Amino acid sequence: MPDLLIELFSEEIPARMQAEAAATLKARVTDGLVEAGLTYAAAQAFHTPRRLTLAVEGLLAESPTTREERRGPRTDAPEKAIEGFLRGAGLTRDQLSAREEKKGTFFFAVIEKQGRPAAEIVAEVLEATIRNFPWPKSMRWGAGTLRWVRPLHSILCLMTTEAGAEVVPLDIDGIAAGDSTQGHRFMAPAPFSVASFEDYAAKLKRAHVILDAAERADHIWNDATNAAFAAGLEVVEDRGLLAEVAGLVEWPVVLMGEIGQDFLDLPPEVLQTSMKEHQKFFSVRNPRSGRIERFVTVANRETADNGATVLAGNQKVLAARLSDAKFFWENDLRVAKADKMQPWLDQLENVTFHAKLGSQADRIRRIAALAREIAPHVGADPELAAQAATYAKADLSSEMVYEFPELQGLMGRYYAEAAGLPAKVAQACQDHYSPLGPSDAVPEGPVSRAVALADKLDTLTGFWAIDEKPTGSKDPYALRRAALGVIRLLLAGDIRLSLTDLAAKADAFDGQADTADLLSFFHDRLKVHLRDAGVRHDVIDACLAMPGNDDLTLLVKRAEALSDFLKTEDGTNLVQGFKRAYNILTQAEAKDGVAYEFGADPKFAETDEERALFDALETAKPKIDAAMAAEDFAAAMSAMAALRAPIDAFFEAVQVNAENQVVRRNRLNMLHTIRDTCLRAADLTKLDG
Structure with missing residues (x-):
């Protein structure tokens, strides 16, 4: 099974676009391969300022031959319908067979698609991906029609097996696929050939290109924090800036510079924001005073003077930027102190x-x-x-x-x-x-x-x-x-x-x-x-249906208490008992055209289970009332939980719709009490199940 290596080499890609572009390349190519019948074992995408790379392992050498039977129109259908079916299937009339079914005799076609070599499919998928790539902004250059984020210089497209490497034949607007790439723009610009992904990554590193953005970011952070630590300082963490800077360099070289004394009294946030927004510098803080005293910049190359010239230039530009910030700060302070900000108001x-x-x-x-x-x-x-x-x-x-x-x-x-x-x-x-x-x-x-x-x-x-x-x-x-x-x-x-x-x-x-x-x-x-x-949607609905739902704090306390209650066995079973009582009562009220809302009388109870439920409801009611008055929903539901066993026993032993109408009415009135009691804390009818 061959491995596939793709590299799209261009002018610098904006840092903010690189990660998404690499993910898009991976998704579009792998999806296209799978749709064409080529499965694979694994895929990885990489990005640097000048290249998008995709490595696919364990690709099928060719797509499998497929055979599909497709039912067409009836044999007595209009000729135009039959011709349309033939066109869609890519067959002729003599290649159809007829088969009788319950609804008539129909034409059937057997469509066989021969497998194709992987290289042929890869070329088609990659060309479609490149020509339709969804860059936020793209451009054309020269006389060609191809659009890319910046001019595309070369395409590396290589399939590697144990027998060796093979370039996938592909030409897009005069850019022919090959097996070569280039290293660092200044430190190793000469092109070189590669034979596999491992060979590619190793040669890139020797050519001063770190392919993995995460590795570049780790390298920057480690070198920056080590340099700051050596000076008794610390780097202000900024993961967003770190990711951006890692997208600006292929071979990061960390340099630490000083901020002019004139600017050290500026608020640290002003220094940090100015350096980040304008220069892409990391701020270096004195942990004892909290002041920003130095900066870290990341160059894209090593120099003979170990970055001295780069630092000098950066410090000069930074001084100009911070002079503006200092001017703004001092002017603003004058307004604030003299006029208490009234002119601004x-x-x-x-x-x-x-x-x-x-x-x-x-x-x-x-x-x-x-x-x-x-x-x-x-x-x-x-x-x-x-x-x-x-x-x-x-x-x-x-x-x-x-x-x-x-x-x-x-x-x-x-x-x-x-x-x-x-x-x-x-x-x-x-x-x-x-x-x-x-x-x-x-x-x-x-x-x-x-x-x-x-x-x-x-x-x-x-x-x-x-x-x-x-x-x-x-x-x-x-x-x-x-x-x-x-x-x-x-x-x-x-x-x-x-x-x-x-x-x-x-x-x-x-x-x-x-x-x-x-x-x-x-x-x-x-x-x-x-x-x-982690609160269920139906629990939220059950609480939203209650009065006072415009008090969100109360609403959340109710929802959290109900959520915790339903995680207990008593809670789950009580809800089932409530729903049984609710359904029987609702059906009876609809059938009889009356509301069974009068208090049930214990003297009409015929069983011990019935009398036990009367006692349980009588005991629970004041506890629930007190808890609800105190808005202690957990306590209210705990008191309700005590009803679980008596309600279960009641339904096991008693037939609600008894033949004796007095007993039946009394039992339905009891169900009304159960319904009202259980609906005090939340609208349990909203719960699923």
Whole structure:
């Protein structure tokens, strides 16, 4: 069974596109091979800035011959129908056979497809893959029609067996497949031939190319952390930047440089962001002071002076960038200290948030009013919450945030501190955007939580009011993220409030926001959140059907208690007993046209099991009532669990629909008591099974 090696060698591929492109190459080629009848044992894809590589092991040498019988039209069908069948099958009339079946006599065709050599199939699949490759952006060059992300220079396509290696015949726009590639652009540019994947990977490494992106990333990280450790420093971890830099070099050479003394007093986040965004540098921190003091850059080649010239150039460019950042920082501090950010707040009057929702200043006023309403629910001072909301977005007018939008909020904290605002207000300026995603931390301070909730609720009610809701996969205003943020804030803080009431207060557009529809949207997000936490969908539905479902904290406590209850044997069996009682009672009420909702009388009980169930219900009721009043759902369900055995015994010993109508009515009334008791904690009718 041959092994297949493919390399597509081009000019530099943008780092952000490489991993997905390698995965696409693997998927399209292997899927195409399998569809053509060629199975394989394993496949691996690799990428560097200049090449996409696919290695396939254990490929079939040829596709198998297949034989398929296909039924056609009836023998007395119109001639055009028969001709269409012949065209589809690729046969002539004399190659058909007729066979009688229950519905008539039909034509049958036996279609035999001869197996083909693997090389022929590989050539077809690879050409189709290259010509239809889904690059986010592509280009043409020269006089050809081929499109690729950057000019494609060569195609290596090799099949290797024990007998040797064979080039797969293939030519795309004058680029003929071969068995050769090139190493590092500067350190080993001469072409060389390869005979297998192992030979290819080994020769590439000797030619200063590390094929595996993960290996390049590990090499960068190890060298960077070792260099920092030797200087008593530490590299600030940034996995995204590490993956990006590993996609910029084929032979990583780690160099550590110094940051000019003039810039060391800049906030560490400013230094880190500036170096990452503009230079792709890693920040190196002093663990004792927390200051960013050095940087790590990754060159793509070794040099005779061990990178001294590269470092000098990088430090010169970095100094220019940081001079801008220092200028912004000092200007912004003057505004914050002298005028307490008031000029920035004034500027927001002229900044449109949304054409239908007013300016940023309008939005800030809404958030401040809502934060004042929310504050008592989260244990915050209402005036402090309103003040924090007023200043939370002031930094949007600052020069630093204009240059680095990703620093919004964080710079707000620095500027609020410089302006002498209370510490809780400054912290809320930074925290109120959080949580931005499922892994982002939730603000802990009460003032921060009040402003964060107000910010997200204003966003949701505003866009609901103008009917700009998420549709399908489209969510341009990140409203799903905002709803999940509200959910996480409420649950993390054990915050009890009515979303319906709060959304009505947040709606500054005269009730235009459909709060019922918005609550449904929250419930959909909550379902996703709870399913990720392992809570069954039917358990969630059973709790959503209960009153107070706009209090998400209460709703989740109910769902978690029910979920835990159903994992016990008593819980599972009690639900089955409840459903049996529910079904019998529902059918009887429908048949008789009456509601059996009068209390059952023990004096009409005929069996010990019946009397035992009366006693169990009488004992459980006050316990369940007390637990429900305390919103202790676990205790309520524990009290309900005590009913499991008496209910089981009752149904084993008693026929509900007895001939004696008095006894029958009494037993149906008892089923009503069971139904009402079991429905106190959750709507068990929503449970599956």
